[in-house]
Amino acid sequence: MKIILKVMVLIMLFFSNVINAKDIKINSLKELAKYAAESGNTITMKPGVYKLTDYLTKDITKARSIRKEYQYITFSGSNNVFNLDGVEIELDTEIRTWLKPPIHSDEVLVTGLHNTFIGLTIRCVGNGTSPGGTVLQVAGKSNVLRDITLHVAGSYPYGYGDLFGKGKQKETTVKHRKHSGLLVTGDETKLYGCKVLSRSFGHCFFIQQHPKNVYFENCYAEGEVRSTDEVLAETSGPAFDVNFKTWTQNRDGEYVVTPGYMKSLCEDGFRTYGTCENITFKNCTAKNTRGGFELRFNKAHVENCTTIGTERAYWIGDNTTMINCKGDANYGPLLFVEGSNVNVELMVDSAESDRKVHSLITVLGTDNKVVLKAADGKKRTQELPILVGYTPPMHGESMSPYSQAEVNKLHLINQTAMPVSIGEMASNCTIETNGKVIENKGQNNQILEK
Template identity: 50%
Template sequence: MKLAQYILILVVLFISNISNATEIKINSLKELVNYASKSSNVITMAPGVYQLTDYFTLDSMAVKHDRKAFQFIVFSGSHNVFKLDGVEIVVDNKLRAALSPPLHSNEFLINGANNVFEGLSFKYKGEVNAPGGAVLEVGGKDNTLKNVVLHVSGSFPYGYGDYLGKGKNNVVKHQKHSGLLITGFNTKLLACKVFMKSFGHAFFIQGGDNTYFKDCYAEGEIRSTDEMLAETSGPAFDNDFASIYMNYDGEKKIPSGYMKSLNECGFRTYSTGKVTAVNCVAKNMRVGFALAKVSLDNCEAIDCERGYYLNKAVTKNSRGDAKYGPLLYLVGDEPSQIDLTLTPGESEMKVHALATISGTGHEVNIKSTDQNKRKKSIPIMLGYGMPSSGEIASPLPAKDANHIKITNTTTMPIVVNETASDCVINTNGIIEGNAGKNIQIIKN
């Protein structure tokens, strides 16, 4: 069944389920909270800017919470349509900071089924140190979000990407704040946008299955490591510019000469089922698309620290640059089919690889729209993997690469490591260090 037919059937079924729905007009957060737990309604909220502090006060937050999680609003009802075009909820990060004890929780939660959310923006303000978590979690089944926008801030420390900490490994204890988390089934996100001014993921999936993105956009911020090293105060300066990563000089220090994303991934999966992304864009993120079990069609990574980190993937008509880091890290022992175009754009920043390819059975096609105009030569590296957490200033490790087919119509060279075997390379570029076993090379 074609995807368009499948979506049409879902729409028809949804309409039939709410044919007797009550149409309700509201103009306050209190009313929105009330109808969030009810079912089979069509709720239209008056456009406007709604301050969350008008509903939750700082005093109401500063109490002991025995629960491990706290949400501002839980949408637990089912078979609802929320018409929220022009509605913006402003969240002061002081509300998150006032939670006592600090809780790592997601602030807005959808856990009902068969709901549609049209519009709605979340805007966070204030740069206080607050508990981690995501702005919005979408659980439940068969929920659809359209034109939902998140403006995320409120992590600490901010301005160094993951150099000062990631997970339990840290130089400075950090508090992340991510955007939109998907834990549900058959979730659809249409024309949703996340703008990150905090350390965390934009869109990410944990345990969800059959997630569908279309026309979605993730944007973060980037900063040169030279600018970080020029600081005369702050958490990096106070720790002698230490990093959790080993750089090419063999030191756990922030290195010079690189461009760093201040955020995490644009689109990210953790132990998930099927994912589809169509016409999606990630800009200025640590990874544009860090995905497994994924089908990508007409997607683009712009000015990311690395464009694509893929496993069990199919990409079509997709593209990205290598201005600040690799276009592609490809891994996995199940075959991927990769078709990527290297888009125009170069920088003076250090970039060690156009792509690293490891694993088994992949078919990789890398092409370029400006192959005769590029000044820098950045290699495609076969038999190499992704460094720790993909850190662009850490050495590339050797990894096995078997039964892989590469078509390289760029002019970039291909480096073949001794860990590569039984591979076929069709290339416009030169071959360097052909140390592999049974490597067939076809020159165009």
């Protein structure tokens, strides 16, 4: 009887919300901010370009700074639908300079529940910088974002990626002011057809604070790349000022920018921090980002995803499943397996460049299965070794050396014709390969050459 009453109450609340919902037409950011704090409405905004500085003037922003009110717009209401198709918010990065926020202050914040956002574009303009903030954070539970596009800029220095460090690390040689794209911290967040086009040092999409059941479908992350040779040709600027000293050693043990490599100028396309329960990526693409899908220390489901021109494509941890994914090793390795109980099905694109790449994949851990296929049956001209029983390079940096690590009970099916190197700490593995085994220092490994 109690259960029936609860169900009836929920049904009544639902229909009450539907009946009381308002269809509201707006044409200003001031109105958008007003209804962002209310609940139970359908808000449709007139298409057009809206300058954030028309809403947050310099005087208003300075007053907000005094009140320690650092967000531009906060969507604290719940059960809303925001129809923002054709709406573009021009976000002048100079506003961050006026606000003087603490590090990691996000700019547009969603804290409400059960909201749907459709079609918004946010474009960063100007020469301001952020002390580590994010354009958009989704913190509330059960929010849905469809066809949201972020054009991100506003970091310092831009043009070097993580060559000189990433933030507070002691090894950092140039202090960064990062500006990232879209952060998810709320449970049950779902993103469909969203894009982050980054011209900033920071992540495109990333997940923090251990949210559950986060879902990405048809999402796209894009950065820019630049050769280390071009960096070394500079005769002034932050890299020149520190004599091109890097935070990670190269393969000769030196801490200096090394020619011959390609660097992404942003951070990762899709990134998780910590353990996030039930995270899914389906039909997503990362192009020219540092890491394509960096999902370390985390269980994830990755299906029909693609990487193009990344420094490192997929970096996965325990209990991750990859189905029908694809990527190239054009500028860096295709896969780092840093965990156990993974199941990988990965197509190797034959794209190549003149940049230095030192491996196709590295694998460590226990009870892993990795199937590598050649896209369209095409073999790469440049042979890249599959390293069994090896770690990723330090900080994932392509210029840095690899180390050996334990791998046990790996089942590797190599259909790429790429060579296989088996380290000293590899044991009880089954290697089926149509590429030659160039090194086998492990024990009790079964090699099946085809």
